[in-house]
Amino acid sequence: MKAKRCLLAILLILSFLSISTAATPTTKKIRTRKPCKSMVFYFHDIIYNGKNAKNATSAIVGSPQWGNKTILAGNNHFGDLVVFDDPVTLDNNLHSNPVGRAQGFYIYDKKEIFTAWLGFSFVFNSTRHKGSINFAGADPLMNKTRDISVIGGTGDFFMARGVATLMTDAFEGEVYFRLRTHIKLYECW
Amino acid sequence: MKAKRCLLAILLILSFLSISTAATPTTKKIRTRKPCKSMVFYFHDIIYNGKNAKNATSAIVGSPQWGNKTILAGNNHFGDLVVFDDPVTLDNNLHSNPVGRAQGFYIYDKKEIFTAWLGFSFVFNSTRHKGSINFAGADPLMNKTRDISVIGGTGDFFMARGVATLMTDAFEGEVYFRLRTHIKLYECW
Amino acid sequence: MKAKRCLLAILLILSFLSISTAATPTTKKIRTRKPCKSMVFYFHDIIYNGKNAKNATSAIVGSPQWGNKTILAGNNHFGDLVVFDDPVTLDNNLHSNPVGRAQGFYIYDKKEIFTAWLGFSFVFNSTRHKGSINFAGADPLMNKTRDISVIGGTGDFFMARGVATLMTDAFEGEVYFRLRTHIKLYECW
Numbered sequence: 001m002k003a004k005r006c007l008l009a010i011l012l013i014l015s016f017l018s019i020s021t022a023a024t025p026t027t028k029k030i031r032t033r034k035p036c037k038s039m040v041f042y043f044h045d046i047i048y049n050g051k052n053a054k055n056a057t058s059a060i061v062g063s064p065q066w067g068n069k070t071i072l073a074g075n076n077h078f079g080d081l082v083v084f085d086d087p088v089t090l091d092n093n094l095h096s097n098p099v100g101r102a103q104g105f106y107i108y109d110k111k112e113i114f115t116a117w118l119g120f121s122f123v124f125n126s127t128r129h130k131g132s133i134n135f136a137g138a139d140p141l142m143n144k145t146r147d148i149s150v151i152g153g154t155g156d157f158f159m160a161r162g163v164a165t166l167m168t169d170a171f172e173g174e175v176y177f178r179l180r181t182h183i184k185l186y187e188c189w
Numbered sequence: 190m191k192a193k194r195c196l197l198a199i200l201l202i203l204s205f206l207s208i209s210t211a212a213t214p215t216t217k218k219i220r221t222r223k224p225c226k227s228m229v230f231y232f233h234d235i236i237y238n239g240k241n242a243k244n245a246t247s248a249i250v251g252s253p254q255w256g257n258k259t260i261l262a263g264n265n266h267f268g269d270l271v272v273f274d275d276p277v278t279l280d281n282n283l284h285s286n287p288v289g290r291a292q293g294f295y296i297y298d299k300k301e302i303f304t305a306w307l308g309f310s311f312v313f314n315s316t317r318h319k320g321s322i323n324f325a326g327a328d329p330l331m332n333k334t335r336d337i338s339v340i341g342g343t344g345d346f347f348m349a350r351g352v353a354t355l356m357t358d359a360f361e362g363e364v365y366f367r368l369r370t371h372i373k374l375y376e377c378w
Numbered sequence: 379m380k381a382k383r384c385l386l387a388i389l390l391i392l393s394f395l396s397i398s399t400a401a402t403p404t405t406k407k408i409r410t411r412k413p414c415k416s417m418v419f420y421f422h423d424i425i426y427n428g429k430n431a432k433n434a435t436s437a438i439v440g441s442p443q444w445g446n447k448t449i450l451a452g453n454n455h456f457g458d459l460v461v462f463d464d465p466v467t468l469d470n471n472l473h474s475n476p477v478g479r480a481q482g483f484y485i486y487d488k489k490e491i492f493t494a495w496l497g498f499s500f501v502f503n504s505t506r507h508k509g510s511i512n513f514a515g516a517d518p519l520m521n522k523t524r525d526i527s528v529i530g531g532t533g534d535f536f537m538a539r540g541v542a543t544l545m546t547d548a549f550e551g552e553v554y555f556r557l558r559t560h561i562k563l564y565e566c567w
Contacts (some may be wrong), residue, residue, distance in 0.1 A: 033347070033378070034441035050443065061457040061485070062251040062270055062440040065239065065258035079250040079272050081294075081440055083457050083495075085488040103487045103516050105459075105497045107250070109292045110274040117272075119308055119497055121516035134515045134527045136340060137291050137323050139309035141294045149323045149341025151514060152527025154541055158411070159564055163343055186348055186378075189411070189564075222536070222567070251440040254428065254447035268461050270483075296439070296479045299463040306461075306482045308497055325529060326512045327481050327499035338512045352532055353390040353528025363552055375537055375567075 035162065036188035041122065041181050042169060043086045043102040044094045047072070049175055058084035062107070072174050076115075077108035088122055092169050092178060100124040106139070115140045118148055122181075126158070131155020133183065135164055150185060161187040219224045224351065225377035230311065230370050231358060232275045232291040236261070238364055247273035247337075251296075261363050266297035268372045275293065277311055281367060282327050290315040295335075307337055313345070320344015322372065324353055339374060350376040413540065414566035419500065419559045420547060421464045421480040422472045425450070427553055436462035441487070450552050454493075457484035466500055470547050470556060478502040484517070493518045496526060500559075502534070509533020511561065513542055528563060539565040 021112030023054035051071035060069045064079030073080050085107045087098035104120020115138065122133045132155060137148030145167050162185035171177035237245035239259035249258045251269030263271050272294045276287035293309025302335060304327065311322045326337030334356050342349030351374035360366035426434035428448035438447045442457030451458050461483045465476035482498025493516065500511045510533060515526030523545050531538030540563035549555035 048442070056503070059442040059457045061442050061445075061459055062272075064237070064248040064250050064272075067250075078274075079248045081250055081270070081272070081459070083440075083442075083459070083485045083487045085456075085493070101488075103493060105485055105487070107272045107294055109272045109294070110290075115274070115292060117308065117310065119495065119514065121495065123516045125520065132516050132525070134529070136308065136325065136514065136529075137343070138312045138321050140312065144281065147321070147343035149343065151323070151325075151340045151529045152541075154515070154525035154527065158541065159539065161341070161348065163341075245492045251461075253437040253439050253461075254427070256439075267463075268437045270439055270459070270461070294406075296461045296483055298461045298483070299479075304463070304481060306497065306499065325497065325514065326532070327501045327510050329501065336510070336532035338532065340512070348538065350530070351529075352536065 030116075033186070035184040035186055037160075037162075037183070037185040039183045041088050041090065041099070041183070042092050042124050042178055043088045043122075043181065044176070044178050045084055045086045046176050047082065047174065052175070057086045061105075072108075075111045076113055078111045080108045083177050084120070088124075092180070094176075094178070096172055099126055099128060113140075115142075122183075129156050131157045133157045133160060139166060141166075141168060150183065153185075159187065159189040160185045172177070222375070224373035224375055226349075226351075226372075226374040228372045230277050230279065230282050230288070230372070231367055232277045232311075232370065233365070233367050234273055234275050235365050236271065236363065241364070246275045247271050249336045261297075264300045265302055267300045271295050277313075281369070283365075288315055288317060293324075302329075302331055304331075311372075318345050320346045322346045322349060328355060330355075330357060338350070339372060343376075346374075347376040348376065349374045377378070395441070411564070413562035413564055415538075415540075415561070415563040417561045419466050419468065419561070420470050420556055421500075421559065422554070422556050423462055423464045423467045424554050425460065425552065430553070435464045439483075449512045450486075454491055456489045458486045460484050460493050462498070470558070472556070477504060477506060482513075491518075491520055493520075500561075507534050509535045511535045511538060517544060519544075519546060528561060531563075535563070537565065537567040538563045 046055050046057045048059040061083050062081030063167050067073030086102040088100040088102050089096040101123045104118040106118045108116050118139050119136050134152045136151050140146050145165050150162040165182040167180040169178045169180045235246045236246050237248040250272050251270030256262030274290040277291050278285040290312045295305040297305050297308045305330050308325050323341045325340050329335050332349040334354050336352050339351040354371040356369040358367045358369045424433050424435045426437040439461050445451030456481030464480040466478040466480050467474040479501045484494040484496045487495050496517050497514050503514050512530045514529050523543050525541050528540040543560040545558040547556045547558045
């Protein structure tokens with residue numbers, strides 16, 4: 001009798017567990033917002049202005065009817081498409097040893113204020129990091145900080161997802177700016 | 190004896206469970222396709238044509254050799270790159286109070302029919318929604334509906350993933366179109 | 379007594395299990411890197427050079443100050459933005475029956491060597507596959523193989539995530555190239 005009751009109890013546990021397991025994907029997961037990886041980098045953008053070919057790390061490659069390829073357009077640069085290959089450093093010094101490259105593009109996309117859309121990657125190939133982190137998102141650059149998405153990664157950052165908080169750390173005229181990038185990954189494989 | 194057998198059975202269950210739990214990531218998950226969040230928005234695009242600077246919300250910023258910056262190119266606009274900052278509304282009325290902005294770009298990418306590639310964000314900053322939803326994907330715009338990917342999100346839409354179904358709700362000549370966007374998120378944090 | 383002890387043990391197991399289940403999302407998942415789907419495709423890009431309008435599948439639509447729309451620019455094509463609608467085949471023969479289209483853009487983004495940034499989709503509409511796979515990432519095309527991210531999918535590839543390994547399978551002058559694309563999905567719904 002006792003053994004039977006025990007068996008019954010075990011069967012009950014099993015059936016309960018199988019139900020709860022099967023139901024898992026449909027229930028709302030409570031996920032903590034604690035990053036599995038957190039990193040801070042700086043990248044440095046020097047826009048080609050017709051005179052700085054040697055130092056420039058980016059160039060205007062698309063512009064609206066009222067624009068050109070060496071001066072950012074009026075109307076808050078609305079319509080300027082810039083392609084870049086910028087050094088990535090661990091601190092805010094342009095002349096620090098780069099640990100990677102930030103490569104991709106931004107498009108100024110609003111007439112009334114400065115706002116851009118970003119699609120780019122951090123590309124690492126050192127003993128410290130190998131692989132890439134891919135980003136996309138809106139950059140309302142008048143805000144002190146703004147969040148874009150980490151949409152994927154490769155190598156050391158295989159299948160990464162998360163959020164990157166951008167902060168304009170410096171800008172000089174319309175030729176140089178530096179972005180502090182705080183990467184927080186919430187999916188790490 | 191009976192208690193021992195019971196203990197044995199329990200241990201068996203436990204070991205079985207620990208194995209099956211450890212194996213979970215390699216087995217195929219059966220996930221339901223029920224969205225954790227479903228929302229419908231409209232956005233309104235008015236392309237700059239050289240005469241509507243005040244009302245235009247988008248502009249041609251890249252074009253093929255045979256194109257220009259004020260008229261969409263021949264060959265089904267193949268090669269035209271358009272940057273936009275469009276109002277997002279809850280209904281299909283251009284003059285409704287915008288609840289956000291759709292910001293990014295599209296590129297017409299086929300000679301034979303109208304087809305585009307989209308990279309953009311919905312940016313919200315109201316009491317209703319704060320944050321952004323990022324999209325990417327092919328838009329074969331001759332199809333009544335077509336799906337693109339929600340590749341990430343921030344703020345209220347932190348780490349979102351899903352699918353957005355686009356439908357051309359209206360278009361007037363080559364200057365105005367309105368897209369109905371049904372966002373279905375399948376990953377909500 | 380024995381049955382009671384047995385029940386106690388079972389309750390202990392249950393409470394232990396419910397705790398460990400609740401804690402799961404915060405613990406680091408050990409995920410295997412075995413794809414749930416693996417596919418190989420080729421796509422073929424014929425760049426418009428002013429003379430091949432009929433055969434061209436892509437065109438330069440943005441270029442730096444020193445470039446133009448029919449010849450890839452100097453400085454390793456830095457700044458050239460190319461939009462494409464390329465046939466996708468199962469083998470490396472340009473004239474094989476296409477199983478889909480590769481649609482999107484690439485931007486050459488480095489002065490010193492050939493490197494590009496890609497945003498594109500594979501679009502399928504056949505009995506074999508229906509739906510799209512969306513890609514983004516850096517393409518350091520001097521490397522024999524390089525990885526980009528699968529950032530989403532629709533239809534048969536609903537909610538897909540993964541990595542695609544690109545390999546330049548052939549290139550002829552600056553007009554034709556063929557990319558072998560090995561898609562490995564690690565999230566399949």
